[in-house]
Amino acid sequence: MSDLFPKKGHDHDRCVNSALKQAEKVCMEENARFTDMRRKVFTLIWQSHKAVTAYELLDALTSEGQRVQPPTVYRALEFLTDLGLVHRIESLNAYFGCDRPDCEHLGQYFICTQCGRVAEAVNEDMSNAVLKAAAQVGFSIQATTVEIKGLCHDCATH
Amino acid sequence: MSDLFPKKGHDHDRCVNSALKQAEKVCMEENARFTDMRRKVFTLIWQSHKAVTAYELLDALTSEGQRVQPPTVYRALEFLTDLGLVHRIESLNAYFGCDRPDCEHLGQYFICTQCGRVAEAVNEDMSNAVLKAAAQVGFSIQATTVEIKGLCHDCATH
DNA sequence: CAGAAAATGATATATTATAACATTTCATCA
DNA sequence: TGATGAAATGTTATAATATATCATTTTCTG
Structure with missing residues (x-):
């Protein structure tokens, strides 16, 4: 992991x-x-x-x-x-x-509701899924918001 | 499409x-x-x-x-x-x-910045990508926010 | 119908964000 | 180098979004 x-x-x-x-x-x-x-x-x-x-x-x-x-x-x-x-x-x-301010990317954010920490991910699977889904419905993307709330590994296990 | x-x-x-x-x-x-x-x-x-x-x-x-x-x-x-x-x-x-209030799902939202219309998608590719990414980092999901802003097909082409 | 629980009403206020105009700072070039 | 225009910041006021708290009403249950 x-x-x-x-x-x-x-x-x-x-x-x-x-x-x-x-x-x-x-x-x-x-x-x-x-x-x-x-x-x-x-x-x-x-x-x-x-x-x-x-x-x-x-x-x-x-x-x-x-x-x-x-x-x-x-x-x-x-x-x-x-x-x-x-x-x-x-x-x-x-x-x-x-x-990664130097490169264009669709960011995704993990937000721990316990400790409050946030982590940015730049995950190709997620980005590609979003791009593909948009293409399928003829939607041209200007901005994406992907925010995932839950428990980080530390908080979930301790 | x-x-x-x-x-x-x-x-x-x-x-x-x-x-x-x-x-x-x-x-x-x-x-x-x-x-x-x-x-x-x-x-x-x-x-x-x-x-x-x-x-x-x-x-x-x-x-x-x-x-x-x-x-x-x-x-x-x-x-x-x-x-x-x-x-x-x-x-x-x-x-x-x-x-789809009757079934659990991770929803995704397409928001047209031109006409203001919103559409909910329940797209397995996107949902799975989110679930997989979370699993990879040991994150247990409570809620997801996936909002995609841009131009819907109508607004992009007319 | 009495009593408890749930929902709504009412008042006040907290939190988040922007509009509009004044002043200051800074790059440029005459 | 200092005039000048653009960019940035200061200042004041207010808009937009959201919640806390307590009073009252409605609904369920026995």
Whole structure:
């Protein structure tokens, strides 16, 4: 059985840093500015193994100093999701960092209802099934939402 | 190519009536009351080919007479979704009638961003791919959300 | 019919998200 | 290099979605 979540002991700070590097690269390529606010929001999202809501981000940003307003956060989120650096989890109204911002993909999300952790999968079987089903009914896809809720292996067995 | 939506000329009132019959049957079996309010909400949802928001339901119910309050509608929606008579479309914050309330299934939803129509699919390829992917990572599924947005064949070609 | 359980009504408020306009920051080039 | 226009952010207000809580009514059961 492959692991849904990173093994214990993995260096998450390093993941976050590597994600930041990737984000910088994507922004560079797209001629988009990775501003301070966008970087802060991106980092906060990446530091969490759970999906993060807009107002959690607001609170986190506000405790750092002066009051940040909702539009500020929502704009950063829009920027990041448009570039594919962050995904919105529709069933949670929350946001999660994308592992693979550099390639087009249909992502699928596993969400543990016990521990709250989220994991992105890029599973060809699922993607292909969706693409095939759409083709069968003449539907041209713009976006897909595949969110799977349940118990992760850790929570199911402990 | 199979049809995503009912053919023109199909008798929608008859569909709604048949859905009502099914709903009654399901409620009977579950020993649940299909009250007046629940029936109204169910009917309003079924009369629409689009997903319907809670506040659209509120407005529709209110115009019929005295003011209906949000909890009333949300309770009816909770009842209907718990029984599987209605599905929530997460990416729209809206609700859609279920064709097959009598059998357990993982539903998938096609949502046309042009005309707003929604269609439920119960596609084995997609369901199996999801089940298999979950099994591979030791994830035990409680609920799935598969929502596919894009252009239906009609909108893409006209 | 009494009493309990279920459903609905009513009020208030929490949570999520956006509209509109003002100000600041930043890249560009004259 | 500093004027200028575009992009980003700040600010205020409000819209849209959802729930908590307690009161009342309806329905089921004995």
